[in-house]
Amino acid sequence: MEKVLMKGNEAIAEAAIQAGCKYFFGYPITPQNEIPAYMAKKLPKIGGVFLQAESEVSAINMVYGAAGAGARVMTSSSSPGISLKQEGISYIAGAGLPCVIVNIVRGGPGLGGIQPAQSDYFQAVKGGGHGDYNLIVYAPSTLQEMVSLTMEAFDIADMYRNPVMILGDGMLGQMMEPVEFVKPPARDLPAKDWATTGCDGTRKPNIINSLYIDPAELEKEVDKTYKKYKLIEEKEVRYEKYNCDDAEIIVTAYGTTARIVKSVIEMAKEEGINVGLIRPITLWPFPYEPVREYADKDHVKAFMSVEMSKGQMIEDIRLGVNGKKDVYFYGRTGGMVPTPDDIMAEIRKIVKEV
Numbered sequence: 280m281e282k283v284l285m286k287g288n289e290a291i292a293e294a295a296i297q298a299g300c301k302y303f304f305g306y307p308i309t310p311q312n313e314i315p316a317y318m319a320k321k322l323p324k325i326g327g328v329f330l331q332a333e334s335e336v337s338a339i340n341m342v343y344g345a346a347g348a349g350a351r352v353m354t355s356s357s358s359p360g361i362s363l364k365q366e367g368i369s370y371i372a373g374a375g376l377p378c379v380i381v382n383i384v385r386g387g388p389g390l391g392g393i394q395p396a397q398s399d400y401f402q403a404v405k406g407g408g409h410g411d412y413n414l415i416v417y418a419p420s421t422l423q424e425m426v427s428l429t430m431e432a433f434d435i436a437d438m439y440r441n442p443v444m445i446l447g448d449g450m451l452g453q454m455m456e457p458v459e460f461v462k463p464p465a466r467d468l469p470a471k472d473w474a475t476t477g478c479d480g481t482r483k484p485n486i487i488n489s490l491y492i493d494p495a496e497l498e499k500e501v502d503k504t505y506k507k508y509k510l511i512e513e514k515e516v517r518y519e520k521y522n523c524d525d526a527e528i529i530v531t532a533y534g535t536t537a538r539i540v541k542s543v544i545e546m547a548k549e550e551g552i553n554v555g556l557i558r559p560i561t562l563w564p565f566p567y568e569p570v571r572e573y574a575d576k577d578h579v580k581a582f583m584s585v586e587m588s589k590g591q592m593i594e595d596i597r598l599g600v601n602g603k604k605d606v607y608f609y610g611r612t613g614g615m616v617p618t619p620d621d622i623m624a625e626i627r628k629i630v631k632e633v
Contacts, residue, residue, distance in 0.1 A: 282457040287422050288313035290458050291381055291445065292321070294429035295353050297460050300379070301327035302352040304341035306334060306360060309393040310449035311383035314355040335360045339367030346376035347487040349474030351433050355381035357449070358399055359390055362407070368442060369408030373489030375473075375504070377436030379429070380414070381445045383452040386614035394614025395449035397534060400591035403446050404563040411501050413508050415443045415515065416562040418533040422456040428560075431463045438468055439511055446562060448587065450535045450616065508564075517560035518569055526555030527633075528626055529573050531596050532585040533559050536617065540585055543622045552630055555579075562592070570599030580633040583607040585622055587615075605633065 285293070292314045295303075303318040315331065322329040332338035338354050345352040356364060361382045371378060384399045386392040401407075403416045415435055417428040425447060432443040475485045491497035519537075522544050523529060532540045537558040547554040557573070559566050573579050581604055584593040590608045597606050609625040611617045 280459040280461055282459045284455055284457050285422065286313055286453060286455050287425055287447065288383065288452045289317045290422050290426050291355070291429050291447075292317035294426040294460060295379065295433070296321055296325065296327075297462070298351065298430040298433040300351045300353050300433060301325065302345045302350050303327070303329050303354065304332055304338040304345070304352070305354050305356065306332050306338050308357045308360045310385055310395075310452050311355050311357045311381065313452070314381060314383075335363035336367065339364035339371070342378050343367055343371050343374070343376065346371060346378040347374065347475050349471040349476060353379040353381065355383065357383050357385045358387050358396070361399065361402065365402075365408035368414070369410055369412060370489050371442050372408075372412035372414065373410060374487050375440040376442070376487065377433075377440050378442050379432045379436060379445065380442055381447070384446065384448045386612065392614045393449065395451070395535060395616060396587050396612060396614055397448055397536065398588035398591065398612060399446065400562065400586070400588060403444055404565070412504065413563055415439070415441055415511060415564075416446050417443065417517075418446050418560060418562050419451065420534050420537045420558065422451070422454065422458050424560075425451065426458045426460060427463065434463060434466045434468060435515065437471070438466055439507055440473075441507070441511070446534070448535050449614075512564040515561060516564045516566050516568070518566035519556070519558040519560060520569055521556040521558065522553070523555030523557065523573060525578050526553045527578065527580045528552070528554045528583055528629055529557055529579055530554060530583045530585055531557050531559070531570070531592065533562065533592070536585050536587055539617060539619055540622065542619045543626070546619060546623050547626060552626060554626060559592075565595045565599075567595070567599040570596060571601070574600045574603040579604060581605045581607060581629050583609065583626070583629060585617060586610040587617065588612055
């Protein structure tokens with residue numbers, strides 16, 4: 280398979296097209312603009328539809344319509360734009376519709392800045408809109424993962440009738456790496472016999488809806504959705520363990536930050552400190568099991584969460600550790616990226632304390 284040098288945003292767009300996405304609705308915002316630009320150029324050539332909506336609110340509701348008709352559809356944005364889409368995302372989740380949503384995260388809050396950040400973690404994994412719901416959230420750390428996870432996201436969305444989010448950051452979106460486009464293993468996907476494709480009087484009409492006036496009926500629907508979430512938690516958790524055997528300190532990090540931590544691990548080895556990495560690939564469902572596993576090991580003295588935020592994923596690490604080990608934190612925010620030297624300095628402090 281030939282490798283192609285591509286920018287991260289463009290790699291996501293091409294992966295989506297190769298996964299069968301023929302509909303894209305979006306609105307420009309830095310640092311993800313290459314995604315809609317690529318889609319605008321490529322989709323018309325394959326009989327697809329690109330439409331720049333008048334707003335993010337319009338774009339996500341166009342996604343709702345296309346998803347309801349059974350189409351493979353995607354939208355992308357960056358932090359403030361994703362915030363504007365939250366009502367529609369909740370509607371899509373409530374209606375049980377498959378789609379892919381890309382968030383190339385920038386610094387916040389508010390308009391913030393255009394530099395990379397990971398401060399949308401809470402919004403992505405805790406349900407940024409209203410009501411009881413979850414998105415399946417992938418966190419790639421390389422451009423090759425951006426390709427493979429984007430391709431897989433469409434299958435996963437169809438499998439569970441649930442929106443899937445690709446949570447990247449401005450650095451991943453803008454960097455260039457060689458990638459290859461290899462389709463994921465085929466899944467036995469369910470038929471979309473629920474889609475509103477028109478029935479011409481030949482069957483009972485399908486209705487896509489998230490409104491239930493009767494509270495008992497709504498509770499029943501939410502309970503049914505949470506049975507689906509439980510199945511996703513059982514079957515779709517993804518993570519990487521790196522250098523964890525005999526590690527004194529287990530660092531948790533995802534995305535760009537995990538790449539930096541891998542360099543820190545090599546620096547720590549030179550100083551005789553054994554550091555391991557647990558890298559969540561799915562932020563929801565979160566990989567609690569490996570965290571629990573290493574919290575029980577005697578050779579692990581402490582955990583450390585490294586994030587490009589003021590500390591959001593650390594809450595899930597603490598839930599996994601369950602008080603068995605101390606959990607430390609180091610983060611930068613506002614678009615600042617932690618350096619290997621900064622992280623290494625924090626690890627030295629932890630080693631002295633434990």
